[in-house]
Amino acid sequence: MRSLSLVGNTFGCSASGERLVSAARDGDFQEAKALLEYNPGLAKYTTFGGRNSPLHHSAAQGHHEIVSLLIESGVDINVKNYRGQQTALMQACQYGHWEVVLTLVLFKADIHKTDCLNKGTALHLAALNGHSCCIRILLADYIPSIPTFYKHVIKRSRIEEFVSQSNGGYASRTSLYEIINRPADGGVTALHMAALNGHVDSLCLLLDLGASVNEVTLEDGTTIDLIGAGSTPLHYAAYGGNPHCCQVLIARGASLTAENEKGWNPLQVARLWHREWLEEVLNAHQQDRTTPLPSPYLSLPFMSVVKIARECGWTDGSASNCTDPCAVCLENKCTVAASGCQHELCTRCALYLCSTSNMSSAPNAPPGSIPCPLCRHGIVSFKKLTTTKPLFQPPLKHISSLSCCSCSSMPRNNARITHETIPLSNQKPDSHFLGFQKLLSLKVENNLCMRGTDTIASIVRRSHLNRYSRSSFRWSNAQSKGRRSWLCSSNQSLETLNDY
Template sequence: MGNSFGCSASGERLVSAARDGDFVEAKMLLDCNPCLAKYSTFGGLNSPLHFASAKGHNEIVALLLENGADVNSRNYCGQTALMQACRYGHWEVVQTLLLFRCNVIRADYLSGRTALHFAAVNGHVRCMRLVVADFVPSAPFESVNDRTISDRSDGTSSTKTKQEHSALSKFVNKAADGGITALHMAALNGYFDCVQLLLDLRANVLAATFHYGTSMDLIGAGSTPLHYAACGGNLKCCQILLARGASRLSLNCSGWLPLDVARMWGRHWLEPLLIPTSELPIPIFPPSNYLSLPLMSVLNIARDCGLQFSATATDDAEICAVCLERACTVAAEGCEHELCVRCALYLCSTSNFPSESSIPPGSIPCPLCRHGIVSFTKLPGSSTKEIKLPLSLSFCTPCILHPREQQDTSEAATRSPDMRKNRVASVSSDMFCPITCSPFPSVVIPLCTCNEGPCPNFDSGERDPDEDSPNRSQSGEEKVEGVRLGKTTCSSMFWGRRSCSRENQCNAEINA
């Protein structure tokens, strides 16, 4: 797309402008040739949208999308602009991509990671909150502390079965290569806010990685998030996992307990907590501060009304009391205070209100009266500027190939309009593919996302041959303690290093 000889030079200029944040240059090029928005580089197949999203240039992202850029375009590794924005934590870009109805379910070619995995591995909790916005209905939040004890057991229960069939549970618990979930990633790197949000979004605390081994053998195949948290060394992550039903007695395929993993990686401060006979009190954790129940409702309104070009207030319209610039287009349910859609969306995307307050968990305090807002409604007479995309961009290729799921989608479209209210999740569980959305077998080529130099050599010959055993000598622990006490942000903890060069080829263009 857009790679003919006639537009190659102009396309490279647009790529440079998107990378450097030169809005004037980008607008001039797109005014002369709007087709340049679909340009992609010859090496990594990165589009200008990938560059602008990775660098956080939100205005250029909106400009490219308005000029016809494919919001779901993939690079050589199958990564979308949403994945790049989540990788680097640019939540405003994520917000813009969601307004243009990007596909959050898509997974990359190499490892089957979704945008939620990219956000979790780097601790970008705001991006995670936005990515799951279409899955969390605007309804009163049921605290995870009210779940039955049967959810914490290995047996089947009606509550657990119901959660497994929900669209939210399927998305949050989607496993990448080796069975790695977003909860494994956040627990390993010690991002407590991400772990807490994922658990409140019904992440499976007992999910185990697959039994076939890759470089996950450093922790052990078949490990639970508690094993990964023990390796990461974050005390609060271990505590909340135990509070939400994790077991100290879970054995991975190597026969290791979470306690054994903590000892192997030198996390000795976790031993009193992870000992199977531990009697240490586990604190009760309130719901996450990053829950945002009204986000889905205001996001749908913003898609209809438009956000980038909200009309200014006229003499007959009420002016937003927050920005004092735009006309009010939404009203908060309950207190009925009116705001413009831009301020309401910004409020829902950035709020980090303590859960111990008097407002219901997951609600957002009204900026005018501090009343807890659970959802927003569109004011009558608000202008409509719906962003329409081709139908083919709404689903990944394998979803279109399943006749049963196409039939379910068509039947859902003929249902009553009451199904489209804010209090019903806008994403159906039938939209999920039974196979990984990838044209290649995702287990063939593992993945590493090291962006800051080469991967640490965990397989070096200097390692003690007995260090993989929980009963290795103290000298072996001291030998590797310098490496293991560092923050384990390298993705070689999840996948092998064979494909480092493949993904670095794509990332080198962006980081040039």
């Protein structure tokens, strides 16, 4: 009889967990909030097939409000699914949901995690699909808010000391150069992926951040490389067929005569794969190494505003009692001031500005500065106002281990279930009403199942709930695309993998 009871409890929690997965996938914030309030342990529910958690589903679909809700409920932000061993940050970068990437980075998600398919990180997936906004958000902790950053990177000088001083040592363990040039399976870097798929904006941004044009692929990878080991990003750009990518790489110092282990230089690769339009660009006698302009996606003030957001928050700041609200959104009170022009903004608008700006810097401004939305002055960093106070952040809720059922947190049979009695009035109640009073104040444990039934089937009705209001973060225009392998098996367009 006890075994039947446990089976019933498993199906009951499974039904609630599937409802949370559906709410996370569909963006139903109100139902997700009600389910988590009823049982916070549901945040760790995973589906039976791919072991995708609600965090994976909401990140893949771009529902950053639900991502924040799940993280605040205590879910492991770096949890991996079963198929592919990907984190929520990887899936958000794969589909270009920069709002989700920003939320995860603000909660200090690990950007160094790799999957089990190609040993790629979130940076590799963002470069593979050309999501430049995601790339700069991922590296926000490694780009110091100093006006001379671009000069240091161009000279290939080390900047770890600036990162350590600017961000309190949070990102000082690994240098920016190592992250940018970290190889995936077969020695393929993020620059190889961007060059292969013709993503010029991502290519320019990676080069401005210190990506090496001389990194070559290796032979010991498990992925079939038709181009050949020892290939540079220019070999991959020649295979991809994008002349602009080839021109940018050549201007940044890529060798036109470098040969891979098959004895092919970039021009020969273009000829073998019938990229005739690249012969003029890859001709060594007509090379033109003009100095390229800095990438418009380089964002210097990002590190400073991220640091302020983590310290003082970025979601709370209503201007209902404020006489001078943010001039951009007119909703929140001002919390930060831009360097130089000293215009005041709220933290959320500053984060949005640093995440989405793709305008070139002013002529007299340092490369990577963001134009001020009020006066067009180049912003290099933000500083918090004297009235901005740090937020007290209570520790996240502890959730016991949960695979497919939340019954693992159920009390044993010999455990005592306590009943909390709260007085309804200051007067001592009569004995006649004592039972009724205790019944009203009875607190039912959240981690109890009702033996095979969905115990909260009527707690929320979707038809009676309005959708969660859209936040001030604007939705990204990136569409959900299937992941494409960066080493294609034919000279046709890259094959699209299924979503996992």
